[in-house]
Amino acid sequence: MFQNRAEAFALVLPAAIFAGAVFLVPVVILLSEGFRSGDSWTIQAYIDFFSQSLNQAVFLRTLKLAAMVTAAAAVIGYAAAFAIVNLPPKGKGRITGLVVLPLMISPVARTYAWIVILGRTGIVNQALVSVGLSDEPIRFLFTETAVFIGLLQLFLPLMIISLISALENMPRDAVPAARVLGANWLQVFTKVILPLTKEGLVIGGTLVFTGSMTAYITPAILGGSKVLMLETLLYQRVTMANDFVSASVIALILIVMAFAANLLLKRLATARNKR
Amino acid sequence: MRNKLYAPIILLLVLAFLIGPFIIIIAASLSAGETLSFPPQGLSLRWVIKVFEVESFRASFGISMFLAIGGTLAALILGIPASYALSRYKVPGAETIRTIVSSPIIVPGIIVGLALLRYFVVPFNFGILLALFLAHTALILPYAVRVVSASLNNLRSDIEEAAVLLGCSRTGAFFRVVMPNIRGGILAAFILGFVTSFNQVPVSLFLSGPGVRTLPIDMLSYMEITYDPSVAALSALLAFMSLGIVFLAERFLGFSRYV
């Protein structure tokens, strides 16, 4: 450790000042706008926002979809991560690479693919009609289901890699030891694997939940104005109504929800641990 | 074992879900027909060629490239010294500084873009391009600091002292013995920053003006107007570009070690 303070500050301050000026200060001002009315401070904007049924519906839908995506990602994530860590080393590296790969690709491209799959003349509908399960194409696009599928595809890799590293850090003998002591697979999962990998679950869960909460592209392309989520609502309020107060309210909701999700997941993990 | 088939089946399904859509989009972009469909109606490269003919795609591609390269370089110029100070010096308030520098990763990008539009562009008459550049730099900064810090922490700090005792100045020691040893980390940070910026949508959403918008934003608005397979072709091309970069990075520096 070097001791020279002046040198340390000279090195670190440009980045801190930049992030502060370009990012922190404008965002804080934006957030404060939601609490201002003329010269006084008020929470009226929040009361107004939540008194509108459309806003309530969007808020609840965003929460619901984010929670569902997180839960689905956790279930699929455990299954996939468990299968991957038990592969031989070479296969493990390759499959992990394939799982991570989509993260490097533009989310616009990733989401756009679902139009081809779920559209009126998309693969799913062609299959359904030709097999005779349905007489006419079913509308998938601009439904919550489409948004759910799009978000899950977008964020599942984050959950899988979090769980892979958690499972790899688990003591190697924990599962065989539990089996020898007579635990069935369900017990092995709830009593051994889950407690030992909860940190990975919390990290993955937070990433997936906040990612889904704050997603813009997926609800914009696959949900449209029929399935508004908080970010698409924010965009609509600003572009259509110049409504910066609602934008500020939504911004704070998004930030608060992200922190709350992190806290809640941490709490859940420790509560399970105590039992 | 009883469930020997479990792993292959699960992995096949998950990979089909994660990667299948790309294969479909690549196939759809090779269609000869007028509208987006799969399986493609005949094979042709007409939509791939069309992508290069759309004027706005060419312009926005240039802007996205500029932002991804320029923003990442700027983030590294700010981030490398900061990472160095945080890993080697006893910085008073180090935790606060770390939080400030990494805050753009926590707050949704759309809010950053809106805040810049409202408090920089509108009141101070900032150019859109400048605002985009600042926003992308701020967005990449946390990644740059994280990846570079990780490589610095893997490097023992006594080699700098050794270099100083052999006659280097403190600055000389940084360039002669620190930089050559964190080059891989810096390159990894560059690639991560590039990909993040290039694919970024929410930050750029509000920051678009006449003739100035990023490629993903341009694609979104093109999709609203037309339903032809050119966006699929462009998506496929971009996917190949990202994959190519990541493949080269992995091949030549073991990218995944750093991220």
Place this chain on the structure above:
Amino acid sequence: MSDSRFLCLEKLTLSYGKNVAVPEMDLDIGKGELVALLGPSGCGKTTTMRAIAGLMEPSSGSIILDGANITRVPANKRPVGLVFQSYALFPHLNVYENVAFGLKLMGIKGKQLDERVVDGLKTVGLSQYATRKPAELSGGQQQRVSLARSMVMEPKVLLLDEPLSNLDARLRLEMRTELQRVQKESGVTMIFVTHDQVEALAMADRIIVMLDGHIEQIGTPEQIYNNPASDFVADFVGFENVFERDGNKIKTLSGDVTVSGDIAPTTKGLAWRPTMVTLGEGPYEGTVRGTSFAGGTREYLLDTPLGQIKAECDASLPAHDFGAALKFDLPVHKAAQLARTGSL
């Protein structure tokens, strides 16, 4: 300036923020000496070494080297070399480039550079490893590269931080003689820091024992080993039975015990090595609480009215069982007479 005052620390005070690590230290080191700075961790020995190298700025006092005051000379301008405990080789450079690093910065080029690097590598016996990267070398080889890298700079003082601590037992012996050889051949003034008294005793011309930021004793290995000045040094070099003295009494757990023999009036304490304790006869009695066979000797731990006593005797003598009562004596004529006590 005489050769015995080649490197002088004068009232040198070193501190980390408000914590004073070394207060007002005075120390003279002669030209061409091989000196050990010996002490437990946290005693200030590494801090002192870093101050001599210039890696730490003293809060007061001065450092004089070869007649010049170098207290405020920056580390990169001091004629001082340092071999780091971790060797601190540059991972991106090969062995040759590591050794050439400092010479190049001095502006030495071409044939002259090559000669000095080759010479340096030859001295440490690594000529055939010139193109290897540090990661491809063993710990002992890395140590030698680090030594060569400092030696080619022809420093006036070479500092070594725990030079043997990262080596295995066999290499340690080899490196000890190697370091001594290099030092004698080059005549460089060498100071090494260690917490291992065996290492210090085996290698150094002179040992400086440090405790809590001050010097406890300076002396030749023989002086330190046979005539420790304080209870701390005595304990550190193996006098495991240490007692404070008052007149012709020693202070023990069960009160003062009279001993007979010649004790210098200035002596503040008496100390015995386990081998100095007479077993089987004598005025005191203890119970065997532990015994261990150590090849040629056998060690005993005795519970006695004087406190715990460690004794050692020839293994060929009949062994005493656990719990047996055993007579013993602490002969004053064998004891080390300590000038100071109270630092233990």
